[in-house]
Amino acid sequence: MSIRLLIADDHAIVRSGLSMLLNNQPDMDVIGTAADGGEAFDKALELRPDIVLMDLSMPPGENGLSATTRLKEAAPEIDILILTMHDDEEYLFRLLQAGASGYLLKSAPDNDLLNAIRTIHSGAAYLHPSATKSLISEFLQRVHRGEDVERFQVLTDREQEILVLIAKGYANKEIAEKLIVSVKTVESHKAKIMEKLHMKTRPELVRYALKKGLLDFE
CATH class of the missing domain: 1.10.10.10 (Winged helix-like DNA-binding domain superfamily/Winged helix DNA-binding domain)
Structure with a gap:
């Protein structure tokens, strides 16, 4: 059975390019697209994809962080892979706490995106290497400060x-x-x-x- 995907990005050309790439995979099927977080939320509840590819910044509409938080509360079974142009360290922890299953830079190679989707669909989490470094660095800083890391x-x-x-x-x-x-x-x-x-x-x-x-x- 194909992995059912919903793409949320404010750029039409990005939605088209991703749709073409993913629909060419034998195990993937793009069932819908959205131009902002609000539309992504509505379409995800309607179409029930396996994974939402969620852009982090989608002006002037709802952003990916807000949409992820709302969607995971309404439909926790839907996985969310965050896509972003920038290595937004300040958002990383908030995204993970909101329930995102993965975090990938848009500059990553196509194979990384395909691998991320398949990894998340298998039940595991996926983080871009730079995000993993940030996560480990922050964890070690919390330990050094004597914080209760279990709280994170x-x-x-x-x-x-x-x-x-x-x-x-x-x-x-x-x-x-x-x-x-x-x-x-x-x-x-x-x-x-x-x-x-x-x-x-x-x-x-x-x-x-x-x-x-x-x-x-x-």
């Missing part, structure tokens, strides 16, 4: 929110009602949380939340 974790804000509610004993339906989302969305978030934390049961999640001081019972 792989869970998105919404996943952390759901983890706390799970640990407090709320059922999936109750969490869905509390956050005004569907039960299916909660279940998808829960599956992602367990996958990222390498856990399989609710008690494990509760112990993790307690250990990290995430529970604040009134």
Whole structure:
């Protein structure tokens, strides 16, 4: 089965070029394009691609960071690969926290893009080499400053929110009602949380939340 892709970029020529490249791959299929983050969000919910290729800057419309945050909350099962012209270190951590599965410079060779898409589709994350260096450098700086590096974790804000509610004993339906989302969305978030934390049961999640001081019972 082909990897279903949605391309979000404010330049029509970029959308056309990427579509041509990706549609020529035997295992890829571009099912839609968008000119800004808002359109990408709407089309992703409508078309349900496997991966969204999201440009970081799309003036004057919604940017890729904002769209990624909203989309991962609404449809956590959709993976997002960020594409950018610049090595925006200041955005890297925010993008990862927002739930992006990959980060690639537009100047990268075509093969890097294809590899990134296939890597993400396999369930792994993909970072451009320069981004990886930035990530490691910041991590080491945090360690040197004595910060609790565990606080910079792989869970998105919404996943952390759901983890706390799970640990407090709320059922999936109750969490869905509390956050005004569907039960299916909660279940998808829960599956992602367990996958990222390498856990399989609710008690494990509760112990993790307690250990990290995430529970604040009134």
